[in-house]
Amino acid sequence: MRRLAGYFLRGLVIMAPLALTVYVCYSIVTAIDSWIPFSVPGVGFAITIGLITLVGALGSNVLADSLVELVDRLLEKLPFVRLLYGTAKDFFEAFVGDKKRFDTAVLVTLYPASEAKALGFMTRKDVDMFGLTNHVAVYLPHSYAFTGQLLLVPAEHVTLVQAGSAELMTFIVSGGVTDKSGATPTPASSLAPISASTTSVDG
Template identity: 40%
Template sequence: MKKITQYFLQGVLLVAPLAIIIYILFSLFTTLDGWLTNNMEPVVGFKIPGLGILVSFGFVTVLGFIGQTALVRPLKKVIQNLIEKIPLLNLLYSSLNDLFSAFVGKEKKFNTPVKVLFNKENNLWKLGFVTRETMETIGENDLAAVYFPHSYNFSGELYLVPAERVIKINSSPAETMKFIVSGGVTHF
């Protein structure tokens, strides 16, 4: 029973951040779409389908811009400090924040696609992304942290591999990720 509870909580940690974001964006879209349809139709004389999604996109973009300004940084810091004091919320927030920062933040982590030799005898290779060039923080200067996304899933595995086995490839991060996530069926 303890294992089932542990697996359930692990599943919640995997699903909850994405579900929360989808729920918030869907709620924003449906609320704005309904409000705009009801208020704009009498003015223009016809319904404008999809106006809610356009306004939602604009709203989220403006929030992103405001979030980058110096005016919001102190407020953001206060909110982050508050979140850090709540155990489960802290775990969810920091995981989401790190994930988004890895893809679109200033310190992108998935911008170095590589191939790693896993089985020299059978010449087996795996494609992934270097997330740290060296693991000197744990005393392993000759190891690199390489993330290997799973196909058709939003998960993956992180391996610490000998740096000499890591070979950078001539491909964009987006194309490499698409190739891996598709299970190798997209053009590469």
């Protein structure tokens, strides 16, 4: 039963982002089809794919950087829109952008006197802006939820884990009931804490 629950949660983690993407694309296709005065099967879908590809091409073009920055600045001036746009942009860039943030799996010692560890992802190696030297930012996802907790902890309390981000995220979200056979974790005896020398600026 626990194995079936693990399979279900693994599928949920995989399908949820896909379902959201499909829903957004379907909404765009439906809207485009409603604007076209004549009915031609597949036109809305083709236009949607073309628009997404065009936006991606423009976003990869050096000449388009200034336009993207202009749009960013305009949206940053709108209080409520700034919050939504900035959060969504940072979230997607963390997974698929050039500055991925959820690709470093770690174990965190929350209490020095305790042997308990927490699993999460190191998202930033430098938090000097908060007056904390030799500290790193670690995001701890919650089990059975798509929420989490951000902690700023000393670098020596963080240990790197050799495990895939997808497998680790599924393992955490499922509450540890999934089988991590697809991952390659490092034995505890060979894990080494992150040294202070690795806490360089990670813009």
